[in-house]
Amino acid sequence: MAEDLVRVETAGRTAIVRLNRPQKLNALSHAVETQLDAAIRSDAVRGSAAVVVAGEGRAFCAGADVSEFVDASPGGILAYYETLGEVYERIAILPQPTIGAIHGYCLGGGFELALALDLRVADETALFGLPEVAIGIVPSSGGTYRLTRALGPARAKELILLRDRFDAAEALRLGVVAEVTPAGEALVRALELAERIAALPPLAVRVAKQAIDAAAESPRHAALMVERLAYATLSQTHDADEAARAFVDKREPRFEGR
């Protein structure tokens, strides 16, 4: 039987996707990526209101499996991005919010996996870095693209070319993570945030996520039109009506996702 390199669990309405290759600091081998892809297609993830991604052992993830770089050919690499290498994009476009719970090393492809998520919570042991250029390549699981979008080109260049490692406090200052927790508490905090999101009206959550992602890629007029159309649709949902009625009746709303 195939080794259990990625585990999916459920906590409340949240799915936890856990990298489970601790003896190799959760290095992203093709086998791990294959199971990560299966994990995000699993019923547990599809049926969840939010997804938390975490790592087993002493690190979130030490990056792409360097031992698989040997024998890479241009054709093989292009084929990889047409198939398995797309997993980071498939994670980025999951409809429900995704949160990274980061501890220990978060390097290279592991950092890029974290950047493909909507939010990141790190504990104070987290160490971030993009070692790719130092080993003669570049971040290529969406890293140059997403860091540039998130932080701007100057910061992206600083992190990719100049910063060997940076800690959780620095990640917070840069805006790479939303919060820093004491050691060992990133997953608990990520789950708290995920459950807060899970309590919100689910259609509004999903549309808000997608409207924000579309806004990041769109001219002003198109972005505003998207949010107005989103409002026009959401305002007609049962849940929006229920929220207004509950306010008037001074009671808690009961959302049904319709």
Ligand code: COA
């Ligand atoms: N790919 C493959 N294996 C990796 C790995 C990676 N990216 N990162 C760690 N491992 C393996 C190590 O080879 C080691 O395996 P072994 O016990 O069979 O020898 C095991 O994980 C533990 O790592 P180790 O190096 O012993 O731990 P450490 O605490 O001394 O150092 C790191 C941790 C992260 C500093 C170090 O492992 C490292 O530099 N890894 C490569 C990071 C990297 O370049 N990632 C980006 C690739 S683009």
